[in-house]
Amino acid sequence: xxxxxxxxxxxxxxxxxxxxxxxxxxxxxxxxxxxxxxxxxxxxxxxxxxxxxxxxxxxxxxxxxxxxxxxxxxxxxxxxxxxxxxxxxxxxxxxxxxxxxxxxxxxxxxxxxxxxxxxxxxxxxxxxxxxxxxxxxxxxxxxxxxxxxxxxxxxxxxxxxxxxxxxxxxxxxxxxxxxxxxxxxxxxxxxxxxxxxxxxxxxxxxxxxxxxxxxxxxxxxxxxxxxxxxxxxxxxxxxxxxxxxxxxxxxxxxxxxxxxxxxxxxxxxxxxxxxxxxxxxxxxxxxxxxxxxxxxxxxxxxxxxxxxxxxxxxxx
Ligand code: BDR
Ligand code: CA
Numbered sequence: 001x002x003x004x005x006x007x008x009x010x011x012x013x014x015x016x017x018x019x020x021x022x023x024x025x026x027x028x029x030x031x032x033x034x035x036x037x038x039x040x041x042x043x044x045x046x047x048x049x050x051x052x053x054x055x056x057x058x059x060x061x062x063x064x065x066x067x068x069x070x071x072x073x074x075x076x077x078x079x080x081x082x083x084x085x086x087x088x089x090x091x092x093x094x095x096x097x098x099x100x101x102x103x104x105x106x107x108x109x110x111x112x113x114x115x116x117x118x119x120x121x122x123x124x125x126x127x128x129x130x131x132x133x134x135x136x137x138x139x140x141x142x143x144x145x146x147x148x149x150x151x152x153x154x155x156x157x158x159x160x161x162x163x164x165x166x167x168x169x170x171x172x173x174x175x176x177x178x179x180x181x182x183x184x185x186x187x188x189x190x191x192x193x194x195x196x197x198x199x200x201x202x203x204x205x206x207x208x209x210x211x212x213x214x215x216x217x218x219x220x221x222x223x224x225x226x227x228x229x230x231x232x233x234x235x236x237x238x239x240x241x242x243x244x245x246x247x248x249x250x251x252x253x254x255x256x257x258x259x260x261x262x263x264x265x266x267x268x269x270x271x272x273x274x275x276x277x278x279x280x281x282x283x284x285x286x287x288x289x290x291x292x293x294x295x296x297x298x299x300x301x302x303x304x305x306x307x308x309x310x311x312x313x314x315x316x
Contacts, residue, residue, distance in 0.1 A: 001028040002145075003115045004244060005108060007065070008237075009037025009125030009167075010047040012081050012220045015089075016198075016299065017124055017237035018051045019213050023298035026245040027120075029057070031111055033104035035065040036074045037125035037170055039085035042067075044125075045099060047086050053093035055212055060097060065104025066128035069171035077166060080233075082223035089219035105132035112143040122148045122244045123178075124237040126167050131174035134181050141182040141279075146247070150240035151175065152189035152257070152270035154282050164268030165190050168259060172268045176259040179270075185280040187257060188243050189270065192250060192286035193236040196295075200231045202302055213299035235295070242291045243283070249290055250283035257282065 004027050008014040021029050032052065034044040045064045052060050068074040082088050100107065108129060112119050121144050123130055130147075134140050141147075151167040152175075158164040168175040178185075198217065203225055206218040224233050243249050255272035257280050272282050295301040 002026055002120050003028050003030045003118060004120045004122055005031045005033060005111050007033045007035060007104070007121065007123045007125060007129055008048055009035050009039065009044045010051060011038035011044070011085055011125070011237070012087050012224065013235050013237040014038070014124050015047065015051045015086060015220050016217060016235060017241045018048065019055060019216055020238045020295065020299050021241045022055050022057055023213065024241070024245040024294070029060050030115070031061050031063060031107055033063045033065050033107055033129055035104065035125045035129050036067050037167065038077045038081045040067065040074065040076065041065060043085050047084070049096060049099060050091060050093060051216070053096050054091050054216060058095050058097035061100050062098070063100045063102055063104045063107040066132065069126060069128055070131060070173045072171065075170065082227070087220040087223035089216070089222065091216065091219055104129040105136055108133040109137040109140065112140055116143045118145050119143065120146050120148065120244055122240060124150045124240060126170035127151065127174040127178045128171045131177040134177055144183060147183040147185045148188060148240050148244040149178070149185055150188050150193065150237050152187050154187070154189050154191050154270055154272055155284070156191050158268070159190060161265070161268070163266050165270070168270055169268030172259055172261040175268070176261055179257045179259050182279060186243055186247060186250065187270070187280060187282045188240040188250065189283065192283045193239045194234045195286060195288045196235045196239050196291050197232040198235055198301070200225050205302055209300065211300040214301065217299065217301055238295065239286065239291055242294050249287045250285065252282045252284040254278045255280055255282045
C-alpha cells in the first residue's frame with residue numbers, strides 16, 4: 001500500500017474523495033491536512049474529522065493548516081458547497097479521532113521525511129500548505145514520490161474566471177511556488193475532472209442506503225440538488241484520488257507548468273510548455289468509465305444516469 005497524505009478543504013467533493021481514498025486498496029492514508037478554500041480552515045478541519053469518523057477512520061490524524069492564502073484574503077465557495085461546506089449533511093459519527101496541535105505544513109514535512117521516497121501527496125484544495133512546506137524544507141520534492149494536484153484549467157475554460165480553476169485561483173502565489181519546486185506532479189485539472197459527475201437520479205437511487213459511502217454521497221449532495229437545483233456536479237477531487245491510486249487512469253503531456261498571478265483578469269491561469277523530460281505531467285485524457293467503476297465498487301455509487309457512452313460528455 002502506498003502511504004498518502006491528503007490536503008483538503010472539505011467541501012462536498014473533498015468529502016467523497018476522502019471516502020474513496022479510505023476504500024482504495026492501493027492507498028494507506030497516513031494523515032490529512034486542511035486548508036482554507038471551499039470553507040474557512042476551522043470548518044474544513046471539522047468537516048474532515050467528521051467525514052473520517054463517519055468511515056470509522058478515527059486513528060487517522062488531521063492537521064489544521066493555513067487560514068488564508070499566502071498574499072490574499074480568503075474567498076470561500078460556500079455558494080456551491082452549502083453553509084457548512086458539506087451540503088447540510090446529517091451525519092453523526094459514533095466516535096471522533098484527533099486533531100493535531102502541529103500545523104499542516106510541518107506535518108507534511110515530517111511525514112515526507114518519515115516515508116522518504118514513497119509518500120504520495122494529494123492536494124485537493126488551494127496549495128497554500130504545500131508552498132509553506134516547501135519553504136520549511138526546500139528538499140521536499142526529493143522526499144515525495146509523487147504529487148497529485150487537483151487544480152488548473154489547461155486547455156479548457158476555468159470555473160471561477162474564464163481562465164482559472166478554483167484551487168489555483170484561490171492562492172495563485174502558492175500554486176506558482178509549487179509548480180516551480182520540481183515535484184514529480186500529475187496535474188489533474190478541469191480538463192479531465194468535469195467528465196466524472198454525480199447525477200440527481202443517482203442520488204435518488206441511494207435514498208435509504210445504509211452503506212457509509214452511499215449515505216455520505218446522499219447527504220453531502222442535499223445542497224446541490226435540493227437548494228441549488230442543479231442536475232449534476234463534477235467529482236473533481238475523487239478523480240484526483242483515483243489517479244493517485246492508479247496513475248494510468250490518465251494520459252497527458254510532460255510539461256513545464258507556469259501559474260500566472262497577475263494581472264487580475266488572468267490570475268490563476270495555468271499554462272504549460274511541452275518538455276519530454278519534465279517531472280510534471282498535465283493530464284489530458286481520463287479513463288472515465290474506469291473511474292466510475294472505482295466509485296461503484298469502492299464507494300457504492302452506481303454509475304451516471306446516462307448510458308455509459310455518454311459519460312464522457314464534458315458538460316459544465
Ligand atoms: C476544486 O474546487 C473546489 O471547490 C473543489 O473541492 C475542487 O477541489 C474544483 O475546482
Ligand atoms: Ca477541494
